[in-house]
Amino acid sequence: IIFSIFFSYFLPLHIVSPTALFQMPAVHVTSLASGALAAPALPLSISPTVKSALEGIAAHNAARMSNSRLMSAVIYSLTALTLLCLACALALILAWLCVPLRGLIEGHRRGPAHPGTVQAHTVLYWVLLAAVVVVVTWLTGLMGWVIVTVVYLLACLLLMVYVGIRHCSTQRHHTGLPLPMEDPTVDKPPDSPPVPAQAFGPPPPASALAPPLTPLGRWWTSLPQRMGQGQGIMLGVFLVLAVVFAAAGTLTFFLWKVPDYQVWWGSRSAVRLEVVPQTEAKVLALMYSWGHLATSLRLGIYTKWFTNYCGIAYTVFLPHESRKKKLYDDWIVPYGIDMSICAPSDYMQYSTTNELFTRKLNASLHVRPLGAGDLLSPCDCRALAFPNLDSAKIWVKGDTYTVDELLGGDANLSAVLRGGWVFIGRLTPQDYHRIQVPVTGTVTQIRSIPGTYWGVSDEAVQSENKVFLNVRTVVVLQTPGGFTVAVIFVGATCIASVVLSPWVVVGATAQLGQELGYFQFGGSTMLVLVQPGTVAEVEPTLVGASGYPVETYILLNSAVANFTAKEEALPASVLVRQETD
Numbered sequence: 001i002i003f004s005i006f007f008s009y010f011l012p013l014h015i016v017s018p019t020a021l022f023q024m025p026a027v028h029v030t031s032l033a034s035g036a037l038a039a040p041a042l043p044l045s046i047s048p049t050v051k052s053a054l055e056g057i058a059a060h061n062a063a064r065m066s067n068s069r070l071m072s073a074v075i076y077s078l079t080a081l082t083l084l085c086l087a088c089a090l091a092l093i094l095a096w097l098c099v100p101l102r103g104l105i106e107g108h109r110r111g112p113a114h115p116g117t118v119q120a121h122t123v124l125y126w127v128l129l130a131a132v133v134v135v136v137t138w139l140t141g142l143m144g145w146v147i148v149t150v151v152y153l154l155a156c157l158l159l160m161v162y163v164g165i166r167h168c169s170t171q172r173h174h175t176g177l178p179l180p181m182e183d184p185t186v187d188k189p190p191d192s193p194p195v196p197a198q199a200f201g202p203p204p205p206a207s208a209l210a211p212p213l214t215p216l217g218r219w220w221t222s223l224p225q226r227m228g229q230g231q232g233i234m235l236g237v238f239l240v241l242a243v244v245f246a247a248a249g250t251l252t253f254f255l256w257k258v259p260d261y262q263v264w265w266g267s268r269s270a271v272r273l274e275v276v277p278q279t280e281a282k283v284l285a286l287m288y289s290w291g292h293l294a295t296s297l298r299l300g301i302y303t304k305w306f307t308n309y310c311g312i313a314y315t316v317f318l319p320h321e322s323r324k325k326k327l328y329d330d331w332i333v334p335y336g337i338d339m340s341i342c343a344p345s346d347y348m349q350y351s352t353t354n355e356l357f358t359r360k361l362n363a364s365l366h367v368r369p370l371g372a373g374d375l376l377s378p379c380d381c382r383a384l385a386f387p388n389l390d391s392a393k394i395w396v397k398g399d400t401y402t403v404d405e406l407l408g409g410d411a412n413l414s415a416v417l418r419g420g421w422v423f424i425g426r427l428t429p430q431d432y433h434r435i436q437v438p439v440t441g442t443v444t445q446i447r448s449i450p451g452t453y454w455g456v457s458d459e460a461v462q463s464e465n466k467v468f469l470n471v472r473t474v475v476v477l478q479t480p481g482g483f484t485v486a487v488i489f490v491g492a493t494c495i496a497s498v499v500l501s502p503w504v505v506v507g508a509t510a511q512l513g514q515e516l517g518y519f520q521f522g523g524s525t526m527l528v529l530v531q532p533g534t535v536a537e538v539e540p541t542l543v544g545a546s547g548y549p550v551e552t553y554i555l556l557n558s559a560v561a562n563f564t565a566k567e568e569a570l571p572a573s574v575l576v577r578q579e580t581d
Contacts, residue, residue: 046544050269057262057271058548061458064259068285068459071256075286078249083133083145085242086152091125092235093159096227115220115228141298156239163227258282261458263382263551266541272553274382275430276457277334284455288463291397294454295465303453303493310494314353314521323348327356335430357433357521358499370513373559374479375535378438378487378516378526381425382551385542385560388419388532395424395549397462403529406488407474408449416484420532423560426456426551427524434518436556437510438528439485441477446506448473456492456525458551468527473498473517477510481563483534487516488527495524513557536564 046054099113099121129152136144219230227235258281265272276284287294294300318326327347332339339345343362350356370376377383386392389401404414427433454460454467461467471491478484489498500517510516538561545552554560 046541050264050541050544053269053271054264054545054548054550057264057550060259060262061550064261065289065459065462067259068289071252072286072289075249075252075256078245078252082242082245082249083149083152085238085245086149086156087129087133088126089156089235089238089242090152090159091122091129092231092238093156093163094125095119095122096163096222096231097159099222112225113222118220118222118228118231121222137297141296141301143298143301145297160239166223166226253282256282258285263553264541264545265553266539266545267554267558274428274458275334275336276428284457284459288455288457288459288465291464294460294463300452300454303455307453307494310521311497314357314494317351318353320348323350326353331356331429335428337430354521357429358518359432360434361432370557373539373561374563375423375439375485375528375530375559375561376436376512377425377554377556377558377560378435378528379425379427379433380431380556381427381526381554383426383542383554383560384424384546384549384551385538386422386424386546389422392422392424394547395461396468397464399464399466399468401466401468405469406472406527406529407486408447408472410447413445413476413484413486417486417529417531421530421535421538421561423528423530425526425528425554426458426461427519427526428457432556433524435487435489435516435526437477437512437514437516438487438560439477439479439510440512441479441483441485441510443475443504443506443508443510444478444484445476446474446500446504447476451491453491453493456490461525467492468525473500475500475504475516479563481534483563484531486527486529488529489517489519490525490527491519492524494521495519530561534563535561537562 095118099117101117101121101124133145133148136148140147219228221228221231258276258278261274261276263272263274287299327350331337331353332347337356339347341362342359344350345362347356350359384392384395386395389403393400402414403418404411407413407417449472451469451471452465452467454463454465454470456467456470468490473489475487475489476484477487491498497520498517499520501515503514504510504516539559542552542554542560
């Protein structure tokens, strides 16, 4: 019962066949302006080599998601089977210990409970224990499931000890052994009168201690009789199966290898692998590979708690002797962070983990020159570009966002930006986390909006948990041409704090490439919403890759789009720039 309920709970019903887990669709863009998606080739003049590479990346990432869903389903199912076996074992013990409904079934019949009554109580206990799991999990999420599992496990262990003691006591009583104080072989003082052997008599027959058992009664019994043979065998089988399933689930987790996530590195025309340590990749897959799972399991409680923990743990001063372990071994090596372009480049000069993640670039290296465009990338990120939020559904899967939601309910600002281009930039722990001004303009509004604390990994963004409604900070800019652009800092798990530069106040002038602020610790996401009808051209490879959808790795200050003059504003359906190979 528990297995069937949880299998349906963890595997959404829209998965109609096992082959659906291995489908690797390659979706192409026919009309980015309208957001329609179909199979024909891209209208953009992208070289066949790039198209082939994008199709390969899309197929690889789809297979990676299928692998994550399959393996997480296996682990969840093995965990559910473990709990099922514990519930079955516990039901067997409880039915032997207590048959509260015997009077309703047997009336006033004396003697041991009828085997059929014991069987009925075993089934009843199974149903009750399953109902407890379902109700507690539905009300409290994952933590309730964990608590129920621990309670069932401890109850089984304690009751098993009781059963063992009871059986030993019953066995001693049935063998007719005299009590130690009545043992005639014990030496007595010389003046004690001899005790005749007849005073003790022969051992009482077993029939005098308990009614004779029928063949069925020997298999299903209740107190004060010993546990029946069938009950004992089934109890042992369920406990062994629980250990086997638990071991199989643990072994599956540790042997499972999550494939690397791939993005397109546009400036090098190459595939780039996103570095994610295996343990973190597995946890993210378990949380986010199935739609709505994180929300259904109330995992938002734990992501918020973990965010609060990070805020404390990663701002603690690190002694010199611990910095190699805490910074180099735990972060720089696993994530492949290039410290040669940072200032300072020596990790020993960072006194906290948070300082490492808010590190600055070495300005003398000029590693992020301004691109030739009106709108630049505000950060090092994996970027996507869509003509409007409806088009972005190909990336966020089942989630539906509105501009009003993203802006925290500002109706006036939403009316201005609704229907305009959307640029998404996803950062990971290895990225440079300082954000620069993407477009020259005047700061007209600054807002902090409360929200959730979901992760922003590729699985999380596509998990239908609405991760873009995490805690966020909005900075609204008015360009010299009169266009409105909203720059949205979207937080994530462990990212609850955005620090804006001191100059960022309403009325201040923002210069292209000027530092706007930074995220504290870990991965995060930037959204840039542009007023409709103002974008004349967008970097074509970025748009083409977004249609698959494949993220494009771009650096801070890379050119993203050019604007048209206010008086020459084009409709929101403007096509992107055409380029020849």
